[in-house]
Amino acid sequence: MSTILVTGATGTTGSRIVPRLTALGHTVKAAARRPTAPAGARPVRFDWYDPATFDEALRGTDRIYLVPPIGSPDPAAVMLPFLERARAAGVRRAVLLSSSAIPAGGPAVGQVHAALADVIDEWAVLRPSWFMQNFTDQHLHADSIRKEGTIMTATGTGRVGFVDADDIAAVAVHALTDATAPGPDLVITGPQALSYDDIAATISQVMGRPVRHRVLTYEQMRDRLATEIPEEFAALLARLDRSIAEGAEDRVTRTVERVTGRPPRTFSDFARAAFTP
Template sequence: DQDACFVRAAADAGVEHVVKLSAAAVEDAGADDLITCWQRESEELLRSSGLAWTLLRPRSFMSNSLGWAAEVRAEGVVRELFGASLNACVDPGDVAEVAVRALTGPGHAGRAYVLTGPEAVSAVQRTARLSCVLGRPLRFEELGWEEARARWGRRYPPAVVEALLRSAVRQREGAKAGVDGTFARLVGRPARSFGQWAADHVAGFSGR
């Protein structure tokens, strides 16, 4: 509903071009969770609006790892479901850079861009790299299925929790491990790595 209101307001205001933040999962026929379905509906809403559009379809944001920060500071531990599963997560700053280019430069209308980081990394690997950046040992603890459900249930409504669990299963099956070179082609430099992102966010994990 919010997206529909936005598109109507943009059209009424004479906006000519909208850049929509979507998700890479919309291209995966096996992704039928609620969040991905919402994104597909929102994309179609924009495509049928009569406005010029560009779709940005990032993989998971590296900044999602800030959800670990409190436990990293207090216990030196990262807890996650399916810790060995790979995700070609992306620095949200890279997504923002493509958004600016799409809004201010020619040739982007009617295009959809998948945006990933330079490699697929697991939660275990991100923990190790974060440990190096912080200069202190961190340990990884695998969450069980029901533990993850309970944790997410403290933050999200049940339908969203189920969507996140289904998404995690797809990730375990390799659906989020593909690296895409679109960012480098558009911007002319490699996408930023998780280590680079973590180095910029030391304060969030250390409290210093």
């Protein structure tokens, strides 16, 4: 069995990956700035901006799940030096969490994606579409649904293959543990491409009260995001909304079913579980 370091272990995907790995019998280091871990995993303090935390995280590790530092417009600046140290420490496989909207060589984590083949022997990049959990967890969309009954985007009528984080985690576990990684560039979506109008209508029906999609301009979306995250990263996310409006995310893939052997969860099933009173 492998020793696997899961960065972002308390986050949306990491918290789902850790228990799956321990259930399979792997030794798991659950890494975070304020680490906690379920039974069977070892909590490890880890901070991308504190290299003093790297050595303990890497000691004895042979595989890594990589979650980029949140909100960073240039994650490669800290992630690539870490990966060089990881290779020297004996790590042979890395699985990177990226985004369906960011190809290899693109902005932010796209630069890490492009460099992986030169740094690590075995690798895979998970490129999930937008998370269904954005409407339920700690996210601006979830907050505005609860407080105002609205979802605010600059996506217009553009459609997205929203995906459940549980499905992302299931693919990640295969990418980390299969004898051969299931593909270097894994675009992960749910089974349907839906507009935010569709999402609002489904949530409204399940909750029994109206939720509407309010369309913003790029500038309005950028400024709204900049109240919560750095301005440069806010501009990047607002540009991604604009690309959705232009059709960039109007697609579905069979990645979840191909890798895990089961179909991905639909948004209507997710909404019934999350929003039923």
